[in-house]
Amino acid sequence: MKKTHWVSCAVILLAVVNLCPNILSQDNAAVNQQNNIMTDGRIVLAAMISLSDNHIKKVGDTLELLSQTQEACSGDWEKIKPLLEAAEKSCVPATFWFVHPDGAYHTVEKGLTGQNLKDRDYFPNLMAGKKIVNFFVVSKSTGNKSLICASPIIKEGKVIGALGASIFLEQLKETLKKEMNIPDDLIFYALNEEGILVMNWKAGRVFLDPTLLGSDSLTSATKEMMNSKEGVVVFVFEGMPRRIIYQTSPFTNWRFALGHIIKD
Numbered sequence: 001m002k003k004t005h006w007v008s009c010a011v012i013l014l015a016v017v018n019l020c021p022n023i024l025s026q027d028n029a030a031v032n033q034q035n036n037i038m039t040d041g042r043i044v045l046a047a048m049i050s051l052s053d054n055h056i057k058k059v060g061d062t063l064e065l066l067s068q069t070q071e072a073c074s075g076d077w078e079k080i081k082p083l084l085e086a087a088e089k090s091c092v093p094a095t096f097w098f099v100h101p102d103g104a105y106h107t108v109e110k111g112l113t114g115q116n117l118k119d120r121d122y123f124p125n126l127m128a129g130k131k132i133v134n135f136f137v138v139s140k141s142t143g144n145k146s147l148i149c150a151s152p153i154i155k156e157g158k159v160i161g162a163l164g165a166s167i168f169l170e171q172l173k174e175t176l177k178k179e180m181n182i183p184d185d186l187i188f189y190a191l192n193e194e195g196i197l198v199m200n201w202k203a204g205r206v207f208l209d210p211t212l213l214g215s216d217s218l219t220s221a222t223k224e225m226m227n228s229k230e231g232v233v234v235f236v237f238e239g240m241p242r243r244i245i246y247q248t249s250p251f252t253n254w255r256f257a258l259g260h261i262i263k264d
Contacts (some may be wrong), residue, residue: 053251093171
């Protein structure tokens with residue numbers, strides 16, 4: 001990751017820290033103040049997308065770099081393990097792993113897991129020499145709902161294995177909340193390209209389909225979001241009206257949403 005990229009991200013964050021109090025101090029009786037809040041929210045949302053993308057890119061870039069090292073090309077777990085240990089410490093919470101062409105794999109925490117990745121839908125493409133990103137699974141080794149990033153290890157034109165990481169989506173959300181000082185009562189979530197929740201301000205909702213949660217207006221709002229790159233939607237969920245602004249990540253194509261409950 002280029003140093004200048006992180007510097008620009010830090011500048012955005014300084015602005016966001018100053019804007020977050022405006023979101024918290026909303027006076028819902030004043031329409032003009034709500035408009036200001038929504039304007040501030042768009043800036044916060046753009047910063048959130050940038051941070052999320054950077055975290056995911058860092059994992060993917062790290063794996064691609066490590067897959068080209070002598071240690072990785074040796075195919076020897078004992079030589080590969082220290083590289084993945086260091087990567088795991090420097091990235092967002094994730095399990096880093098090395099997989100053999102037969103699907104058997106090692107993780108930093110458990111070593112050889114005794115499980116197999118051959119039945120994963122992404123596995124054939126990975127063994128065909130293609131990088132994997134933006135693929136969602138429930139991790140076999142941890143049980144965490146995860147985003148997969150992986151890079152093949154190619155030696156003399158042949159794929160001899162791959163390095164990968166299962167990024168924990170709940171922890172990614174918590175990382176963003178902490179980095180941006182987002183309060184617990186601020187609504188935010190992200191939908192993947194299929195319209196499935198991959199982050200949510202409330203724990204336990206990852207991988208749920210919003211169109212199946214019993215709210216017609218939420219279903220309509222979700223469909224509108226998936227048909228547009230950015231905008232504003234209003235819907236009722238759990239008996240309370242909510243106003244949401246959303247934007248699309250240029251990297252993951254996730255729809256990130258930020259908003260608040262509308263009060264009389």
